Structure formats: structure tokens, C-alpha cells
Amino acid sequence: MLHEEVVGRIRAILLEGEIPPGARIPERELCDRLQISRTPLREALKVLAAEGLVQLLPHRGSRAAKLTDKDMRDLFEVCQGLEALAGELACERITDAEIDEIAAAHAEMVQHYREGDLIQYYRGNRAIHEAIVTAAGxxxxxxxxxxVTARIRRARYVTPMTPQRWARAVQEHEAILNALQRRDGVGLSHILRAHLRHKREEVLQAGFAETEGSEPTLRIA
Amino acid sequence: MLHEEVVGRIRAILLEGEIPPGARIPERELCDRLQISRTPLREALKVLAAEGLVQLLPHRGSRAAKLTDKDMRDLFEVCQGLEALAGELACERITDAEIDEIAAAHAEMVQHYREGDLIQYYRGNRAIHEAIVTAAGxxxxxxxxxxVTARIRRARYVTPMTPQRWARAVQEHEAILNALQRRDGVGLSHILRAHLRHKREEVLQAGFAETEGSEPTLRIA
DNA sequence: ATCCCAAATTTTGCATTCAAAAATGTAAAA
DNA sequence: TTTTACATTTTTGAATGCAAAATTTGGGAT
Incomplete structure (x- = not known):
């Protein structure tokens, strides 16, 4: 199946930031690179446009979606809502085994925190949030x-992670795990909202890399 | 722009139920009907597949997405979450003018209820929910x-609307309007969730039209 | 009569081709 | 020198063509 493959690869290219936000997407160039003709490429671009990663301009080609501050705020709001919902549902359905897995991932993440490994910490952090969403079934x-998270990650924003913020995030994660273990859906929902609200505030306060030139010091993956 | 046009028309055909869930979508036939070649049609089908209205089977063409009971439950859950979020946000941002508009739409809907006009009632009901989401900005x-709502509507389900259920729905809508006017985001969020949960229970209890033969007595729009 | 397998037909997936629109470059006039 | 009009080039959007896969059809064996 070529189509799915192509969508995935272009999505990866966009998430990777290889084509910066707002930049034109050269069809021919991508065709040469992916060794495909324009037909499947264009189909893939249409799909990615439906996902919000690409914007199509009539007779003027496609561009990598450019996210404004407002877009970011909107995405975070929705992400918050989805996570809160996921938390509630997860508490109703999650199995003990799944909780154990998340607890293990949490412990690992805390370990990375103690070691000061921000990259690995973020990786673990993301894994936990995704596990909760998955557990919602x-x-x-x-x-x-x-x-939504793909679009957020697409904006290679930089958060100046201060020790205070990091400590709070870890604390919040302790609370998240705790609520999960108690299967306290409403409580988890509130914690998750606050958790993401804090993150959003940090991001929007710091601004995020909108311009092509500015190289991010750290990409949150 | 041919592409957008085509996506819209096929989406309408699917929502209309002209191609029943699970049925094959004959490319050639649609091409003849829409007077286009296969290229833009296939692009449109890919987009609709990304939206969840169409499912693509490798080398076996595309089918109108078939929704199981589980799918419906999932869609309702997410719809609930989105509406609850919209309610909270709307309360923070809605203008007096927008509230007045919704109040007017509400009064109109209640009028349809009194007249027993279920079709018009549903139309007004949907307009109100959409207005709240819009007001979330x-x-x-x-x-x-x-x-999500398109996919739900896609499943032409039938709800036996009893007088009791209808009365409760109208009552809940009174409460929704009330919370909006008081700009009580948390309250509105809860009411909206309960509102949709009730509807979901009705729908899932009744089952929904999955087979091609069964003609729905009433499509909830 | 039923089942199974192979040939023919149809349909799908992708490449190529063609026409139209936009971008670019050039030259002439103000 | 700047601006505008025009021609050229590039790129996009859609149609067509072609090979591979799947479905259908027909014939033979059980």
C-alpha cells in the first residue's frame, strides 16, 4: 500500500520540521525523493490537509500549515478537553495490568527527572499521556x-524548562498516577486539565518558533 | 476548485444515506454521475476516509464506513466530551448578542415541541448545539x-421518541440556556454531558439502522 | 447437481500526459 | 531608474493510459 506509506512519510517530514511551517511543499522535489509520481503524493497531501498539517491554496500549491498563537491556544484547549475525557473514561475501564504499566513508565520518567535527562523525560511523559488515552478504550x-497532538508537536516550540516548572510537572504526574490508581475519574480529569493548562501557559508565554530561521534549542517530541 | 466541491458532494451523498453503510462505492459510476475523472474522485475519497466516513480496502475499493454499536458509543462519548468543553469555553467568551440568538432559537425549538413537530424540533436542537460550539470560538x-457529528448522523438511527423523553430533553435544554445565561461553565458542562448521555442511552437501547433494507422512520438530523 | 479451478473481465493503483493558471523574466516606455 | 506590459517558463489540476490485483464467468471433474 503506497498511499498510507506516503502519508506517513510526509507526516514524518512535517513533524520532523524538515519543511518549516509556512514553507511551500515542492511536489516535484518530494516526488523525486520518495520515488513516486505526483498522483499518490497529491492524494497524501489532501489527506494531510484534512488533518490540518498542510494547507492547500488553489492553483498555488500546498504549504506546511503555519500555526499562529491563536491556533496553538485552540489546539491546547482541545487537547486538554480530550485528555480530561480520556482520564475519566480510563478510570472506568483501565485494567490493573495497564495501571501497572503506567506506574512503571512513571517511575522511569521520574528517574529521568532525577538524572536531569529532559529529552528522555519528555519521551516518558508523552508515553504516559498516550497510555492514558489508549486506556480509555x-x-x-x-x-x-x-x-491534535501531532499538530501541536508540529510547532517546534521551545519551553524554557525551569527547575520549578519541572518539579511541578512531576508532582502533577504523581497526582495523575494516584488518581488513576484510585480510579478517580473526576479527580483525574481535573488534574489533567490543570496539568495541560500549566504547560500551555508556559508555551504561550515563551512563544514558539514561527519563523524559518530560528532554530529551536530543544524540540519537544 | 473541483476537489473541494467533490468532497462536499460525496459527503452529502453519504450523509443522505444514498450509499448505505457498508456498501461499495463504485468509482466509475460516481465519476459518470459527477462528470469528473477518477483522479479528483479518488482524492476526495481519501479525504473522506481520513474523516472516517469512508473506509478504504487495499485493492478492493472503498466502502461507506459501517458503524458498529461500539463505534456509535465511542462517537457519542467523544461528542459528549467536545460539547462539554465547548460549553465551558462558550461561557467564558459568549457575547450577550450570541446568547440572545441562542435564546431565540431555543424559544423557536420549544414552539416546535409544543406543536409536536419533531423534524423541526430536531433541526432547532442541532442549531443550538452548533451555536454553542461556535460560541466557544x-x-x-x-x-x-x-x-464527529457527521459520522453520528451518518448512521441513520431511529429513536423512538416518547413523550417522556422529549419532555426531559426540552427540560434539559431549558437548563442549558439557563447555565449559558448565567455563564456557568462548569454547570453547563455537566448538563451537556447528561443531556448527551441520555440521548446516547436512547439510541443504543433502540439500536440503529445498520441494514440496507430497513427504512428509518425518522432521521435525527 | 455441486464443487473447484482456470480464463476473461472488471476494477484498482499508480504513472504519464495535457491544459490552464500562476510565477518569472525581459524589454520598452514613462 | 522605475514601472508596466508581454512572452516564457514553471507548476498546478485534472484526464487518460497501463500494469497488477481482484472479481466474475465458464467449463470440467466428482
Missing amino acids: NPVLTGLYAS | NPVLTGLYAS
């Missing part, structure tokens, strides 16, 4: 969440 | 909501 939710 | 949310 709702593929529709999983799909929308993936789409 | 979050295009990302609006887009996801549109996608």
Missing part, C-alpha cells in the same frame, strides 16, 4: 488525540 | 465537532 478519541 | 474544536 475509545479509538475515535485516540484518533482525534493523535491528530 | 475555537475553530479546531468546531472542526472536530463537525467531523
